[in-house]
Amino acid sequence: MNWKEMSILTTNEAVEPISFILHEAKVGGLAIEDRADFLRDRDHPFGEIYELDPNDFPEEGVVIKAYLPETNGLMETLASIQEKIKQLADFQIDIGKAQITITDVKEEDWATAWKKYYHPVKISERFTVVPTWEEYHPAENELVIELDPGMAFGTGTHPTTVMCIQALEKTVRPGDTVIDVGTGSGVLSIAAALLGAKSVKALDLDSVAVEAARQNISLNQADDVITVEQNDLLQGITTKADVVVANILAEVIISFSGDASNVVKKNGFFITSGIIEKKADEVKKALQQAGFRVEEMIRISDWVALISRRKN
Numbered sequence: 001m002n003w004k005e006m007s008i009l010t011t012n013e014a015v016e017p018i019s020f021i022l023h024e025a026k027v028g029g030l031a032i033e034d035r036a037d038f039l040r041d042r043d044h045p046f047g048e049i050y051e052l053d054p055n056d057f058p059e060e061g062v063v064i065k066a067y068l069p070e071t072n073g074l075m076e077t078l079a080s081i082q083e084k085i086k087q088l089a090d091f092q093i094d095i096g097k098a099q100i101t102i103t104d105v106k107e108e109d110w111a112t113a114w115k116k117y118y119h120p121v122k123i124s125e126r127f128t129v130v131p132t133w134e135e136y137h138p139a140e141n142e143l144v145i146e147l148d149p150g151m152a153f154g155t156g157t158h159p160t161t162v163m164c165i166q167a168l169e170k171t172v173r174p175g176d177t178v179i180d181v182g183t184g185s186g187v188l189s190i191a192a193a194l195l196g197a198k199s200v201k202a203l204d205l206d207s208v209a210v211e212a213a214r215q216n217i218s219l220n221q222a223d224d225v226i227t228v229e230q231n232d233l234l235q236g237i238t239t240k241a242d243v244v245v246a247n248i249l250a251e252v253i254i255s256f257s258g259d260a261s262n263v264v265k266k267n268g269f270f271i272t273s274g275i276i277e278k279k280a281d282e283v284k285k286a287l288q289q290a291g292f293r294v295e296e297m298i299r300i301s302d303w304v305a306l307i308s309r310r311k312n
Ligand SMILES: C[S@@+](CC[C@H](N)C(=O)[O-])C[C@H]1O[C@@H](n2cnc3c(N)ncnc32)[C@H](O)[C@@H]1O
Pocket: 016, 152, 153, 154, 155, 156, 160, 161, 164, 181, 182, 183, 184, 185, 186, 187, 188, 203, 204, 205, 206, 209, 231, 232, 233, 247, 248, 274
């Protein structure tokens, strides 16, 4: 089967919502080339993509590349993706030029076409994310998350994910109960399990993500700790948790802060990420109203993550 490569030139702000749209359209692989990643001064090595090549990055902005199989209905799918991207502007999301180019990719080239973007990445003090096809020898005490990033959101290297993992490292204690809302590839649940959580509930609305998370969790031999369920946010969840983590858009966090407050134990943590900097105050206000104290704000590029603690 041959494939189409869809390249979308956009802004950093639009990467997450466009990635959502592409995952919903069941694309066969996703790569993100962000000029800011190439130019960024690094005062620590975390999140650094090894072997950066300037030719892989656009002159400005972000290019998202998605791979779609050439099947019946492809043209309708491409048109629908294009329409949904345009509609993001109605939600005050800066989509930039949103310039789309489509090129042909032969079957024999497509697997390597997007896999070349993924290499082992050290994302925090203790964690390195390793794509499943790479051989990697961890250092002593290094925690390795093995992932197949082709299937669902969460290659582990997006700033919003990196910040969640750093926050999990600070909050999860051995024996804790953790809930991961919007698990995507399952990366955060796997991190919580590696940090010694006793039980982890991984939830996602998207059936593709649920399947991808299950596969990645098996790959990391964490099936005895993590259970994956298809669920809308925290609806119907009555289990109490020491830590709830959600890497989801600001508006969605605001909408379910009250439910999170019912689920997080007293003095437990609610880690929220996926928040574009200009929405941080709005999210903080909603968290405080729901009974959380915001204890720490982490920032990478234009993204913010908040570590909050439930008061009484
Ligand atoms: C930005 S991705 C985060 C993936 C992963 N947790 C990470 O940090 O890399 C957000 C995820 O939330 C899921 N999601 C969106 N709306 C949801 C909802 N209402 N309930 C549960 N999951 C949802 C999406 O399917 C997607 O997998």
